[in-house]
Amino acid sequence: MNTPISDAAAKSNVLTDFTQCHASIIARFEQFRGLPDLLEPAAKARQIASEILRFFRSAVIDHHADEEQELFPAVLASAIKGPEREQVQVVVDRLVGEHRRIEAMWSRMEPALKEVAKGCDSDLDAAAVIRLVDTYTAHARFEEESFLPMAQTILGRNDNHLAALGMSLHMRHAPPPFLKGKGYW
Numbered sequence: 001m002n003t004p005i006s007d008a009a010a011k012s013n014v015l016t017d018f019t020q021c022h023a024s025i026i027a028r029f030e031q032f033r034g035l036p037d038l039l040e041p042a043a044k045a046r047q048i049a050s051e052i053l054r055f056f057r058s059a060v061i062d063h064h065a066d067e068e069q070e071l072f073p074a075v076l077a078s079a080i081k082g083p084e085r086e087q088v089q090v091v092v093d094r095l096v097g098e099h100r101r102i103e104a105m106w107s108r109m110e111p112a113l114k115e116v117a118k119g120c121d122s123d124l125d126a127a128a129v130i131r132l133v134d135t136y137t138a139h140a141r142f143e144e145e146s147f148l149p150m151a152q153t154i155l156g157r158n159d160n161h162l163a164a165l166g167m168s169l170h171m172r173h174a175p176p177p178f179l180k181g182k183g184y185w
Contacts (some may be wrong), residue, residue: 042119049116056106059138064099066169072096074165075151078158088154090148098139105132 072092079085109129115122155161 042060042077046117046119053110053113053117056110060106061103064103068096068099069115070165070168071151073149074161074168075154078154078161080154084154091150095139095143095147098135098142102132102136102139 072095074084075090079088105128109124109132112122112124116124143160155165
């Protein structure tokens, strides 16, 4: 049998509802209190994402092109035919393969980085970021410890070879000259 709720009990339930509502509002405001502390890391994430997007295209891709189009061919051309050139070719093939793997890793994560740079939700894979950083670090370490000393030995046999490489790299990055009377003024 249902018993009617007394007026006092009904008033008590109404007041309890207000108390519960206040508790919910206060909990939301406590979350809100922490928002300013999250803005700086979020801004830093957007900044880092924007910078690495520009950096990878302008520095890493260009660096790989410099190596593949200038440095590697120069060392191969200057290496002594036989075991030395064969060793250089093996190392060059490894480095070029690593360039492609690094670029492929980058391509897979670039869309998520663009979302981070825009301040949007992103499915950026933290493990993929770590793999890319570790892969590039190992690549650079191998190149520094194995290839560049070999390149120094091979190109260092003839100062003209080093000078030619330097000039070729300079020309790749030099702005085009202005030509008077050719529509460039």
